[in-house]
Amino acid sequence: MKKNLHLKISKQVVKKNKQHIYGGLRWFEKKDPLSLLHLKQAGAEMIISALHDVPLGEVWEVSSIKTYQKEIAKSGLEWKVVESLPVHETIKYQGLGFEVFIEKYKKSIENLSSCGINTITYNFMPVLDWVRTDHHFINQDKTTTLRFDPVAMAYFDCFILNRSMAQKEYDSQLMDEVKKFAQTISEKEREQLKKNVLLGLPGNQHRFTIEELKEKIIPYQSINASQLRENLIYFLQEIIPVAKACGVNLAIHPDDPPFSILGLPRIVSTSADLDFLFTTLPEIENGLCFCSGSLGATVNNDLNYIFNSHQSRIHFLHFRNVDCFPDGSFNESAHLSGDHNMRNLVQLAVDAAKQRKVVLPFRPDHGFLQAFEKQYRFYPGYSLLGRMQGLASLKGLVLGLS
DSSP: OHHHHHHHHHHHHHHHHHTTEEEOEEOOGGGOSSOHHHHHHTTOSSEEEOOTTSOTTSOOOHHHHHHHHHHHHTTTOOEEEEEOOOOOHHHHHTOTTHHHHHHHHHHHHHHHHHTTOOEEEEOOOSSOSOOOSEEEEEOTTSOEEEEEOHHHHHHIIIIISOOTTHHHHSOHHHHHHHHHHHHHOOHHHHHHHHHHHHBOSTTOOOBOOHHHHHHHHGGGTTOOHHHHHHHHHHHHHHHHHHHHHHTOEEEEOOOSSSSOBTTBOOOSSSHHHHHHHHHHSOOTTEEEEEEHHHHTTSTTOOHHHHHHHHGGGEEEEEEOEEEEOTTSOEEEEOTTSSSSOHHHHHHHHHHHHHHHTOOEEEEEOOOOBOGGGGGSOOOTTOOSHHHHHHHHHHHHHHHHHO
16 A cells, blocks of 8 residues: 555656656657667657758658657657757858748748647757767766867868968967877877768768868858847747747757857857847747757856746756866766756756746757767767766756756
8 A cells, every 4th residue: 555655656746747847858760770769768758859851941841740740659759849940051141042941941830830849949050050079088987978179179170171261260379289289180080070070960970071161151251240140130030920820939059069160150159149139039939948068068158047047938958068178178078967067957947847837848968978889870979878867867856856
């Protein structure tokens, strides 16, 4: 009798937690070495995904969305959050025909809503949505993690990409370090750095060529941060009314990393960036994907302040932790260690969800690659065991803090 009562109370606690904040895992469909069964057994309560086979800028059709939903539903899981509905580069720099791509974006929002998917993540980073210089940095316990080194990145920019004016854009102290780095890097290491930086988006194993990257940078040569910000506002003024009419929440993902790379402007990196964005367009549908790993990759951002300032419009959460260093480099750490107090952030999320009377989805963003997994071809950061460990840790925090 006592055992049955304990089970009944436990189920009630879990059910109560699901009403406030719950965790899922990202899945890349046929491009993913993991199956839905793997993710379900790892503890996922829902799936975060996208239609990875639809060409960039084209409409996500209802038939394709429903087919994907049915595939996920067979596993007993549900596709709850889109990550991401990509924004065509032409929209970002307002090139010829960008209005057509905005109209297609609106249609995709409408179609997702008609299928019951009402949280859509996106970003407005030019060209490279994500970059790390080392995909297999070795931790003390021999697991590997992701690392960003500004010296290695500047070396890539100046001596592999050979971007014009690059050397003049970096300060003399950093360039001195770059020149020292150039004298010690081997040809094998140089080639690996090149592959790391040129890797495409998650779910896409395509790497840009140097020529492709140079070509993609050209349209931004005449665009500074102010102009890119104006283009983002224009884009949002077009799509927010559609999202509002459909009951969809848009969640912009912060810049990763939160500073300019390759001379490209970035405008969703700081507290000031977010304040401007949400003051200019205060509609609640103009929301934030709170990524503690992206925003936390610089010591200049106060994560608690950012969360509290914008908690009413946080529609999706990425819990990731980092170790930041004085030279501007950072390593992705275990979820409950690192420079940021994950307990505090989870508590803020639980309290916000209760206060708003909403369900907030989260995912453990990235995870260590463990020795057993090195035989598999995971996209960097998207191992099974590392993310499962992160999800378990975070779900434990949620349970304890609710």
